[in-house]
């Protein structure tokens with residue numbers, strides 16, 4: 001087998017989005033996240049598992065045949081699986097790429113666990129959390145000011 005054949009199990013795309021450097025085993029998690037979004041309904045998706053990676057040992061990879069990934073979805077991925085690389089492909093070449101990290105402010109994505117929080121009693125108030133530590137593992141509700149572990153909070157979508 002030639003080296004190229006080994007790497008390129010998934011066909012190259014002329015235009016699309018590649019989510020790369022996903023730690024092995026997390027690809028399915030990202031797929032679950034993005035498939036919840038309505039705009040992803042008709043997008044052609046390829047999932048590659050356990051590719052060899054110099055950086056990670058093994059990695060997963062997702063290719064999306066779409067031009068543009070919304071900031072909401074990128075935010076969601078950056079929170080659930082930080083550190084992945086999102087590349088935009090044009091004419092079979094990497095046009096731009098960004099390594100996603102959790103944002104300092106998380107808007108309209110997480111649900112506050114405090115039942116008395118205004119974001120729960122007044123449903124039209126969008127949630128807003130801010131990270132309170134360098135790793136972004138703890139977040140504070142902007143309204144009721146309670147602090148939660150990021151992973152104990154449910155997401156809106």
Ligand SMILES: [Zn+2]
Nearest residue numbers: 112117141144
């Ligand atoms: Zn709250």
